[in-house]
Amino acid sequence: MNLTTLSGISGLFAREMKKWFRQKVQIVFAFVIPLMWLTLFGKSFNIAYFLNLPEGIPPDVKAIVQKAMEEILLRVFGSLDYFNFFAVGMLSVFALFTSMWSGMSLVFDRRLGYLERFLVAPIPRESIYLAKVFSALAKGLIQFTIMLLITFALGLTPKQGFTAIDMMGLYMVIAGLILALSAIFTAIAIRITSHDTVISIANLVNIPLMFTSNAIFPLEQMPDWMRVIAAVNPLTHSITLTRYLVLGIGSQAQVILSTFYLAGFTAVCVFLGVAAARRYL
Amino acid sequence: MNIVETRNLSVVYKGGVRALDGLDLNVREGEIFCLVGPNGAGKTTTMRVLTTLLRPTGGWARVAGYDVVKEAGKVRKMIGYVPQNLSADDELTGMENMILQCRLYGIRGREARERSLRLLELVGLREAADRLVASYSGGMRRRLELAMGLVHTPRILFLDEPTLGLDVHSRVMIWEHIRRLNHEEKTTILFTTHYMDEADKISDRVAIIDHGKIVAMGRPEDLKSSIGGDVIKLKINGRINGILSGIDEIIKVDEIDGEYRVKVKNGEEALPRILRILEERGIKVVYASLVKPTLDQVFVEYTGREYREEEEHVDVRVMTYVRERKR
Numbered sequence: 001m002n003l004t005t006l007s008g009i010s011g012l013f014a015r016e017m018k019k020w021f022r023q024k025v026q027i028v029f030a031f032v033i034p035l036m037w038l039t040l041f042g043k044s045f046n047i048a049y050f051l052n053l054p055e056g057i058p059p060d061v062k063a064i065v066q067k068a069m070e071e072i073l074l075r076v077f078g079s080l081d082y083f084n085f086f087a088v089g090m091l092s093v094f095a096l097f098t099s100m101w102s103g104m105s106l107v108f109d110r111r112l113g114y115l116e117r118f119l120v121a122p123i124p125r126e127s128i129y130l131a132k133v134f135s136a137l138a139k140g141l142i143q144f145t146i147m148l149l150i151t152f153a154l155g156l157t158p159k160q161g162f163t164a165i166d167m168m169g170l171y172m173v174i175a176g177l178i179l180a181l182s183a184i185f186t187a188i189a190i191r192i193t194s195h196d197t198v199i200s201i202a203n204l205v206n207i208p209l210m211f212t213s214n215a216i217f218p219l220e221q222m223p224d225w226m227r228v229i230a231a232v233n234p235l236t237h238s239i240t241l242t243r244y245l246v247l248g249i250g251s252q253a254q255v256i257l258s259t260f261y262l263a264g265f266t267a268v269c270v271f272l273g274v275a276a277a278r279r280y281l
Numbered sequence: 282m283n284i285v286e287t288r289n290l291s292v293v294y295k296g297g298v299r300a301l302d303g304l305d306l307n308v309r310e311g312e313i314f315c316l317v318g319p320n321g322a323g324k325t326t327t328m329r330v331l332t333t334l335l336r337p338t339g340g341w342a343r344v345a346g347y348d349v350v351k352e353a354g355k356v357r358k359m360i361g362y363v364p365q366n367l368s369a370d371d372e373l374t375g376m377e378n379m380i381l382q383c384r385l386y387g388i389r390g391r392e393a394r395e396r397s398l399r400l401l402e403l404v405g406l407r408e409a410a411d412r413l414v415a416s417y418s419g420g421m422r423r424r425l426e427l428a429m430g431l432v433h434t435p436r437i438l439f440l441d442e443p444t445l446g447l448d449v450h451s452r453v454m455i456w457e458h459i460r461r462l463n464h465e466e467k468t469t470i471l472f473t474t475h476y477m478d479e480a481d482k483i484s485d486r487v488a489i490i491d492h493g494k495i496v497a498m499g500r501p502e503d504l505k506s507s508i509g510g511d512v513i514k515l516k517i518n519g520r521i522n523g524i525l526s527g528i529d530e531i532i533k534v535d536e537i538d539g540e541y542r543v544k545v546k547n548g549e550e551a552l553p554r555i556l557r558i559l560e561e562r563g564i565k566v567v568y569a570s571l572v573k574p575t576l577d578q579v580f581v582e583y584t585g586r587e588y589r590e591e592e593e594h595v596d597v598r599v600m601t602y603v604r605e606r607k608r
């Protein structure tokens with residue numbers, strides 16, 4: 001990679017960011033849907049309520065049942081506060097919500113003729129693609145930071161002994177996820193000429209990806225066929241890792257598996273995206 | 282030396298449109314060369330092939346000695362391109378567009394800023410440098426595009442319909458810049474237009490393109506004289522009847538609706554001689570006018586069709602509309 005390439009990528013990156021910061025209204029609106037999920041869904045489901053047993057049960061039985069229920073809930077959700085479980089999972093889902101639009105600007109650049117100007121420049125084709133992916137990553141991480149602050153404000157309580165290292169780990173996991181997803185969605189957009197197609201794809205993938213991960217419900221209680229899908233869904237692995245880092249839920253074995261999976265997945269996505277850009281852009 | 286050369290170049294678009302059909306072209310270093318022809322003739326397609334944006338389906342093209350397909354990267358370093366459809370980002374300011382353009386060519390920091398300012402000054406946009414391009418007029422946008430195409434001082438500049446949709450004043454300004462660039466920086470200019478008069482006035486050489494083929498190529502004067510010289514229209518009281526036979530420049534004499542059309546080689550010299558002879562014979566001249574041939578007539582001669590200039594419908598306003606809807 002030479003100086004012209006770097007200067008080209010940084011120039012295109014700066015352009016994306018400038019344009020983004022100028023769209024203040026869109027930036028604010030991007031938080032509306034996530035906020036609704038957190039407050040309306042996250043706060044409406046209170047698993048601690050299950051511990052309120054019906055009247056008329058003898059006190060000794062009641063104590064045993066309550067204890068058993070508590071253990072079950074802790075085993076499944078890792079916490080008696082569903083909001084904790086849910087909010088950390090949704091941080092990855094929100095990363096999907098922003099990344100799935102990352103192809104849009106490429107489609108518009110093509111339509112409005114901006115892309116031609118970049119394509120006649122003596123920069124490698126993939127640098128145009130990489131600038132898009134990196135800017136999607138930067139935007140995603142800024143939005144993630146704000147979402148994280150919001151979840152804390154709404155009552156997310158991290159595990160005892162949550163350290164700066166856990167925090168760095170959290171950022172790395174989310175960065176990996178955003179990078180992988182932006183690499184895919186931007187690569188898909190290389191050959192798309194209509195923004196309607198981008199909208200359709202985004203709408204098509206968000207629900208299945210969200211529900212076939214452990215974002216809302218734990219994996220362990222899903223039917224087998226769904227667990228197979230969940231196992232390859234990058235969201236699952238990002239969520240497993242972030243729950244481990246923030247809430248202390250999950251086994252070491254799972255964490256190691258998910259780390260390798262997510263890292264490998266991200267590397268493959270970026271690699272394939274670059275190859276696609278070289279060939280088709 | 283030929284800085285642009287194509288041989289048997291053809292492009293067939295998906296869907297079967299044959300946009301270029303064996304195009305042969307050569308542009309010499311340092312000249313202002315014009316590709317002129319009606320809408321849909323294949324001008325933009327030619328430009329897109331020469332600027333490496335489109336792979337030809339047949340034939341080859343070389344720019345600055347490099348093959349546009351196999352050595353695309355080298356070609357890109359040599360060329361500047363101002364596309365037909367405006368391509369400056371209108372959500373950025375003029376200056377921001379210039380800086381981005383510099384970065385794409387590896388020019389950074391103070392160097393980038395200084396160059397951008399100098400070029401914006403040159404095209405008269407210094408004052409508007411920090412305004413969003415969305416607020417520019419059509420003429421200002423074209424001038425910005427031109428400045429953007431020049432940041433890396435290309436050896437050859439490709440301009441696709443640089444005056445499309447502009448008023449007369451803006452057109453004159455654009456041409457002044459281009460002439461100066463060609464003169465002072467020795468930049469080779471290859472531009473397209475569908476205005477025959479523009480092609481005639483500005484270029485050293487022109488190529489007339491029709492249905493993806495070059496139908497005539499050469500200096501405008503030569504092309505015009507190739508179809509047989511100037512025409513002198515005469516209305517006289519009396520008849521010519523061979524009295525002009527002593528003038529060598531005369532090619533032929535036609536009489537149409539009581540008016541004589543004398544086709545001559547060199548109109549300026551032939552006209553006074555004709556008038557003197559008619560006067561000596563005592564024939565009264567009602568009127569006499571010299572009609573110089575135009576490239577339109579050249580087009581008619583070579584294609585057998587009338588030349589009609591139609592404004593292309595993708596113009597500045599349509600683009601603006603698309604952009605506004607996006608917000």
Ligand SMILES: Nc1ncnc2c1ncn2[C@@H]1O[C@H](COP(=O)(O)OP(=O)(O)O)[C@@H](O)[C@H]1O
Pocket residue numbers: 294295296298299300318319320321322323324325326327
């Ligand atoms: N992307 C495309 N797909 C299919 N046909 C095209 C495309 N671009 C241009 N054409 C067709 O190719 C021909 C030449 O177009 P073009 O090069 O744009 O002409 P000009 O610039 O001289 O007006 C036209 O018939 C046009 O409709």
Ligand SMILES: [Mg+2]
Pocket residue numbers: 324325326365441442
């Ligand atoms: Mg055109």
